[in-house]
Amino acid sequence: MILFQLVFTVVFDIRSSRSMKESTQITKNKPTQKTLEGRKRFLTGVKATGQIHLGNYFGAIKPMMELSQNIENEVILMCVDWHGLTNRSKILLPGELSHSIISLYLALGFNLKGNSIILQSDFPQIQENSWYLSCSTAAGLLERSHAYKDAIANGKEATAGLLYYPVLMASDIVTFDSQFIPVGKDQNQHLEYASDMAKLFNNLVETDVYLEAQGVIQETPTLIGTDGDRKMSKSYNNDIPIFAAKKEIEKKVKEIKTDSKGLDDPKDPNTCTIFQIFQSFASEEAISYMKERLEKGTGYGYGHAKKDFVDEHERVFGSFREKYDFYLNNKNTLKELLQPGYERAHKYADSVTERARMALGLKSYNKLK
Known part of the structure; x- marks a missing residue:
């Protein structure tokens, strides 16, 4: 802004x-x-x-x-x-x-x-x-x-x-x-x-x-952007669009930088780029769920977090996409x-x-x- x-x-x-x-x-x-x-x-x-x-x-x-x-x-x-x-x-x-x-x-x-x-x-x-x-x-x-x-x-x-x-x-x-x-x-x-x-x-x-x-x-x-280093910006190509097609969102989310922690390792939400971006738009319930799963680690890897990210993005912004398409075409x-x-x-x-x-x-x- x-x-x-x-x-x-x-x-x-x-x-x-x-x-x-x-x-x-x-x-x-x-x-x-x-x-x-x-x-x-x-x-x-x-x-x-x-x-x-x-x-x-x-x-x-x-x-x-x-x-x-x-x-x-x-x-x-x-x-x-x-x-x-x-x-x-x-x-x-x-x-x-x-x-x-x-x-x-x-x-x-x-x-x-x-x-x-x-x-x-x-x-x-x-x-x-x-x-x-x-x-x-x-x-x-x-x-x-x-x-x-x-x-x-x-x-x-x-x-x-x-x-x-x-x-x-x-x-x-x-x-x-x-x-x-x-x-x-x-x-x-x-x-x-x-x-x-x-x-x-x-x-x-x-x-x-x-x-x-x-x-x-x-x-x-x-x-933070998907590279985990710089602020999210179009010029850095580390951004995640709001109303892009789901396949493009999935591609962007896959690019989010992560560390080498394994599936069952506890992970710190405060240093997890996936979580940092996720909490900018997700519901309180979804944020709480991901935070808890990351901290426990057991059976919850970064791949799971990225899938939850895409699903929540679709839930939050998918409901607005129909209105967006309407105004775009009218x-x-x-x-x-x-x-x-x-x-x-x-x-x-x-x-x-x-x-x-x-x-x-x-x-x-x-x-x-």
Whole structure:
């Protein structure tokens, strides 16, 4: 998860903050009317770069599903397709994947009542606000981002889009008057820099245009991949998809790394990669059963654990697959379901963008407005 798991994970060099401290001090700016209506507004998203896997589900999607069930919260869940365009070799992939990702959000039970699922590229206001933010942000900040520096250091092609990525991320947050951004323990710094950009702009125009969101630290640990060494990621090819065919799931589960303990040897669930991934989605009963069998060991080897893994995966996600296939093949129905949320989100985005334009003194000669 976005700002987020997954999604908004640009890491900045801590040194870049030092040059910005003085210019981001809070000043007495003119206040503006925000779009908040009493509920806590959360925003997060998933980048459209591949099949959604258990790491995405565990770290970003499942927590947002739970937040959407609380009537005191308003959740905006985005498919951030623009962010996926930074890789030139796979520039067509986000457009191919966005519908399947939104279908998955709905199939897994996201509560649309009072909440929103949106596609990033349906909101040009994000791009407009990102330009305003970029014009008040020093270029050095972007050049020191770890994502950009790592691409250069590893000989990869670093596009201008990758350099600009942090600004677009910040705009995702401010364009909807977002109050709370779920982030992992190691990701709070990303939000700090988005907040710095908002302060820079607000201080420059001497108007409280952009709301500074707060990070909500998720206690969810990073999910280990099938290799047992690195976090689960599509780029490491150590992921387990949610809605892949059962044969593909079986193939992926067979690849989970194990140690040399035999069939009857006791096994430690805390160091067992199979169990670590299993407990991210399985029921409490299934988790308890596997834990007990692994600890006893007698007659229960890793092959048994992998079979139980596949069976539980099918039980949990198989029940959602029919809904997923329905939304995947009924785009017009999906659009209708999303419209109330789209209307709310556009209202927020229009309001924020108009605040920025007024603060900048920009004129309009468009009769349609």
